[in-house]
Amino acid sequence: MRNLLCRAAMLLGLLPAQAVAAEAIRWSVVNNFGLLSGVDAQARFKRESDAYIACMSKRFSPGQCDNGRETFGLTRQPYPVRFESRTLKYDHAVLHPVQPESGDAPDHVTVSLTLPGAARARCDWTVGDKAIRNAPCDGVRASVPLETDVAVKVEVRGKSPRNAETTLRVRRVVIATLGDSFMSGEGNPHMRSKVQPVKSENWLEPRCHRSLMTSSALAAFRWADDNPQAYVAYFNLACSGSTAAIGLLGSYDGIISSRMLDNLRGADEDAVHFRGKSMPSQIEQAREVLCAKGGCITPDVIFLSIGINTLKFSTVVTELAKPNCAEACLDRLRRELDADFERLKGAGADALAATYLKVHSALAPKAAFAIEYPDPTRDETGKFCAGNVLFPVLGKLGLGRVDQRENKWAYEAVLEPLNRLIVDVAGTTPGWEVVTGSMQATKRNGFCSTERFFNSGQDARGTSGTLHPNAAGHNAVSKLLSERLNASLKR
Numbered sequence: 001m002r003n004l005l006c007r008a009a010m011l012l013g014l015l016p017a018q019a020v021a022a023e024a025i026r027w028s029v030v031n032n033f034g035l036l037s038g039v040d041a042q043a044r045f046k047r048e049s050d051a052y053i054a055c056m057s058k059r060f061s062p063g064q065c066d067n068g069r070e071t072f073g074l075t076r077q078p079y080p081v082r083f084e085s086r087t088l089k090y091d092h093a094v095l096h097p098v099q100p101e102s103g104d105a106p107d108h109v110t111v112s113l114t115l116p117g118a119a120r121a122r123c124d125w126t127v128g129d130k131a132i133r134n135a136p137c138d139g140v141r142a143s144v145p146l147e148t149d150v151a152v153k154v155e156v157r158g159k160s161p162r163n164a165e166t167t168l169r170v171r172r173v174v175i176a177t178l179g180d181s182f183m184s185g186e187g188n189p190h191m192r193s194k195v196q197p198v199k200s201e202n203w204l205e206p207r208c209h210r211s212l213m214t215s216s217a218l219a220a221f222r223w224a225d226d227n228p229q230a231y232v233a234y235f236n237l238a239c240s241g242s243t244a245a246i247g248l249l250g251s252y253d254g255i256i257s258s259r260m261l262d263n264l265r266g267a268d269e270d271a272v273h274f275r276g277k278s279m280p281s282q283i284e285q286a287r288e289v290l291c292a293k294g295g296c297i298t299p300d301v302i303f304l305s306i307g308i309n310t311l312k313f314s315t316v317v318t319e320l321a322k323p324n325c326a327e328a329c330l331d332r333l334r335r336e337l338d339a340d341f342e343r344l345k346g347a348g349a350d351a352l353a354a355t356y357l358k359v360h361s362a363l364a365p366k367a368a369f370a371i372e373y374p375d376p377t378r379d380e381t382g383k384f385c386a387g388n389v390l391f392p393v394l395g396k397l398g399l400g401r402v403d404q405r406e407n408k409w410a411y412e413a414v415l416e417p418l419n420r421l422i423v424d425v426a427g428t429t430p431g432w433e434v435v436t437g438s439m440q441a442t443k444r445n446g447f448c449s450t451e452r453f454f455n456s457g458q459d460a461r462g463t464s465g466t467l468h469p470n471a472a473g474h475n476a477v478s479k480l481l482s483e484r485l486n487a488s489l490k491r
Helices: 002-011 041-059 063-068 215-226 258-263 268-272 282-290 313-320 327-345 353-365 404-426 439-441 470-489
Strands: 026-029 106-115 122-127 130-136 136-147 152-154 163-168 171-178 230-236 301-305 369-371 432-435
Touching: 041 063, 041 215, 041 470, 122 136, 130 136, 171 215, 171 282, 215 230, 215 470, 282 353, 301 353, 301 470, 313 327, 313 404, 327 404, 353 369, 353 404, 369 404, 369 470, 404 432, 404 439, 432 470, 439 470
Parallel strands: 171 230, 171 301, 301 369, 369 432
Antiparallel strands: 026 106, 106 136, 122 130, 122 152, 152 163
8 A cells, every 4th residue: 555655646746756676677588589580480480380280280181281371371481590501500690699789799689678557658768888768668679688687777758757677687598409300300391382392491401301390499489489588599400310320420411412402303402502512410510500609608408319210210111011021021120120229229339328428528518308209100099000101002002001010010119119228328328318208198199090190101292201290299299398498497
């Protein structure tokens, strides 16, 4: 009651203007998901990713959702991203944003400032050492440096003066993604074309099939959306087809080679520079991003999936999809898998324990998470699938069908023991934790389910994405990653 009386007296001019509590000033970072550039890109991605995932969750196929983009509120314009396809490099502004108001100094972001209850008034603002006179009290913008305490003061102009002040500090949160096709978003381009989806605007990076609609990107984007006073520098270096030795820790040509990009119908002319070049390892690329301005920035979180390509899972699926993969066929595959599992358990180039240690040593993240692989093998009742994993026309030729027995075998021989190994190794490696639950979250949403989270060959449409998560599948996994982000990024 006393505060109300004082406020009334102040407004009537009976008492001098008083400073309002610091929390009266509200502020947020404008466009705080650093990978997307442009004024409306972040709002557009939120709207369209939600709409696309909702479409997929209604039991539509990717083709149906793509063909009806306008019906579902989607556009066909590429997203402006801070990635340069000609150089295969992220723009330095992902980690070191530059705002025009800062005089082009790096590590500055734009914040929006509001004094509640003064929407129609004019205010004099002081942000750090910069004065903004006779400006709106609601939504005035200013450039501020990252990771720096900035004093903000405001005074309402007019007959009823009102003061407020606060100190703001914009936290930079760095989230990096490494690994194979599961983390790159294979089979799930965030834009699609009616021809082979190799044009650069369909992917964040076409050679690796990196998508903005992958689980880590969705989790990072949503964390940014829920934490508007932070600046989120997210970058994804995962590449479809990678193993620990080739791709993660060593150089790699990519899932679509330079020659394929040059020759495929619809290939992007901007990608011709890829010809004859291999990409540096993901570790080298990550260090280049993190150390772009001299001193290296420590990543807050790393997400990693690796291991399934060492087991040659695509070859296993291809063999199972052939007619009559009887016991002799399964025995041969089992022997090959035994040898490949030994590589993951051993001390060689693809050994999981050594890989986790090398990644942590090279990048020194504050938190590192190994991701369990999801389960594409079951229908909506939890039973193993029986269906075609390739183009339907091949089914008429007796090709491409994997029956319940074969799917059960793939689960028991590949997926379940691989995930168990990841849990055992990452869970006992210093600096690493495991994100479990991917199999549980997808166990009734396989490629044959009425509400599928995975692509069939028809869904993948010429990418390498058969049995890879679609937008709904990545959304399910992203919720698991969001839980870990929320826990690890609390201060």
